[in-house]
Amino acid sequence: MLNLNYKIVCSLIDENSSVLDLGCGEGNLLRLLRKTKNVKGLGIEIDENSVLSALQKGLSVVQKDLDKGLDEFQDKSYDWAVLNQTLQSTKDPELVMSEMLRVAKKAVVSFPNFAYWRVRFYLFLKGKMPKYKKLPYEWYNTPNVHLLTISDFFEFCKKRDIKIEKSLYLKRHKVASGFLMRNIANFLSEEAVFVISKN
Amino acid sequence: MGITNFVETKILKVEGNLELKSGKTLSNVEIAYETYGKLNEDKDNAILVLHALTGDAHAAFLDKNNKPGWWDDMIGPNKAFDTNKYFVISSNILGGCKGTTGPSSINPKTNKPYALEFPVITIEDIVKLQKKLIDYFGIKKLIVAGGSMGGMQALEWAIRYPEIITNTIIIASSARLNAQSIAFNAVARNAILSDKNFNNGNYYDSVHPEQGLSIARMIGHITYLCEDAMLKKFGREFKGDPSFDFGIDFQVESYLEHQGRVFVDRFDANSYLYITKAIDYYDPVEEFGGLQNAFKNSNSRFLIISFSTDWLFTTEQSKQIVNALINLNKDVSFVELESKCGHDAFLLEFEAQTKIIKSFLKEEA
Numbered sequence: 130m131l132n133l134n135y136k137i138v139c140s141l142i143d144e145n146s147s148v149l150d151l152g153c154g155e156g157n158l159l160r161l162l163r164k165t166k167n168v169k170g171l172g173i174e175i176d177e178n179s180v181l182s183a184l185q186k187g188l189s190v191v192q193k194d195l196d197k198g199l200d201e202f203q204d205k206s207y208d209w210a211v212l213n214q215t216l217q218s219t220k221d222p223e224l225v226m227s228e229m230l231r232v233a234k235k236a237v238v239s240f241p242n243f244a245y246w247r248v249r250f251y252l253f254l255k256g257k258m259p260k261y262k263k264l265p266y267e268w269y270n271t272p273n274v275h276l277l278t279i280s281d282f283f284e285f286c287k288k289r290d291i292k293i294e295k296s297l298y299l300k301r302h303k304v305a306s307g308f309l310m311r312n313i314a315n316f317l318s319e320e321a322v323f324v325i326s327k328n
Numbered sequence: 329m330g331i332t333n334f335v336e337t338k339i340l341k342v343e344g345n346l347e348l349k350s351g352k353t354l355s356n357v358e359i360a361y362e363t364y365g366k367l368n369e370d371k372d373n374a375i376l377v378l379h380a381l382t383g384d385a386h387a388a389f390l391d392k393n394n395k396p397g398w399w400d401d402m403i404g405p406n407k408a409f410d411t412n413k414y415f416v417i418s419s420n421i422l423g424g425c426k427g428t429t430g431p432s433s434i435n436p437k438t439n440k441p442y443a444l445e446f447p448v449i450t451i452e453d454i455v456k457l458q459k460k461l462i463d464y465f466g467i468k469k470l471i472v473a474g475g476s477m478g479g480m481q482a483l484e485w486a487i488r489y490p491e492i493i494t495n496t497i498i499i500a501s502s503a504r505l506n507a508q509s510i511a512f513n514a515v516a517r518n519a520i521l522s523d524k525n526f527n528n529g530n531y532y533d534s535v536h537p538e539q540g541l542s543i544a545r546m547i548g549h550i551t552y553l554c555e556d557a558m559l560k561k562f563g564r565e566f567k568g569d570p571s572f573d574f575g576i577d578f579q580v581e582s583y584l585e586h587q588g589r590v591f592v593d594r595f596d597a598n599s600y601l602y603i604t605k606a607i608d609y610y611d612p613v614e615e616f617g618g619l620q621n622a623f624k625n626s627n628s629r630f631l632i633i634s635f636s637t638d639w640l641f642t643t644e645q646s647k648q649i650v651n652a653l654i655n656l657n658k659d660v661s662f663v664e665l666e667s668k669c670g671h672d673a674f675l676l677e678f679e680a681q682t683k684i685i686k687s688f689l690k691e692e693a
Contacts, residue, residue: 187691191662201651
């Protein structure tokens, strides 16, 4: 079965557009985008083995550290940037977000919501760093050094004049769209997907 | 084991003169080349592989002495450059000493070897001559691939002939040498020039400047390895007991001495001078006022590979090419492969390269 997150991201991207996948991993999403939306895509990934897997899927991939910025890319040179499940593991989320919105006309950002009720109860009841399917790591080996919540993200965007064009909230295998009250979404959603832009 | 493939080096006599970047011209130029696989009817399945400093046309299969080519791991049926599908061409570079016209060839004006009468050549000239070979086959679309100095030639092809290059593979290379690498080449040339047998390059009918050439090769080999590789290969191992004189004590000395000694039997000192100079001179960044301008008309896909411990052609230098291509929104892929082999990795680490190149080429259809 297709990953729900992939399905949603794919549904947001226009056909035949150009896509920059930041933190593309082994390139599964980019491959899907190419198949279903005929996009012209470039993946950026820091891990050598992931780059090799993505290259073997026939994708164009450049090995690169997102935290060093995207200097070599021209302004608005891509229709879309995708930052799928990556924001929380960047060292410098502010830089990554601003660079992403500089080089792409629109961006899709998704992340696990740290205010999900199960996460809250885990911490509340066990008094330990939350661990579950979406956050399978221990505190000492997690790549997720900048975990955030849906409310944090709204606040972050507001302060920087980033326009949130769409918001989608994922709960297990269901999707709710943006008209849900934000505090309720923040409590109920495992994961959030946003379409954002900045002129 | 599959069928063993043999190959013979052929010679193409080039008609007309070759105009060089320096303004000089060469006539009666010959190109030594080999081919593997079959050229299709549309003449669009060709790959030109480009050799490094001391390579030759014999890139793959076995020659008449049963010696495999220098990239035999990569070229052949079902290999990275699949000869079941592609027509692979390899030629010796201009200025070389393996069949293509160079300083050891006969100067038609004097009927003696050119020696230092041979004009100074550039990477541009080397590629210009290769174009004549490609035209001879009537090839319309071309894939180019090379490592080290071969990567510079691939780059030059993509820049100079954008209308025919569809895919460019540049491995462990750079758009231009840095001061450190030029310095090593300068020392190597000095070793040759100061050999007592050099005789201003006119040594062909007497003793060759073997001492100088072998020192040049030793310097080269130091730059092809890295600290890690040297540690692993030699450590501080002695060959025998310490000699308490200035003979060869350490394994690393013995290795360099061996590399130097075998090299003089297969390479011409004058060619070494000319080719290192061509590498030093190459600089499309300067010539075009930035790589972006150089690549502007290219429609090629690019694959750039560097190696983590290569300090002669560094990852940063590869990234310079990658960044220019990204800036122009060209189709580019880049990976730095982890290796403990230094610059030599491009000839040794063929498994990872095979995977990458195969999938890269699969997409080109």
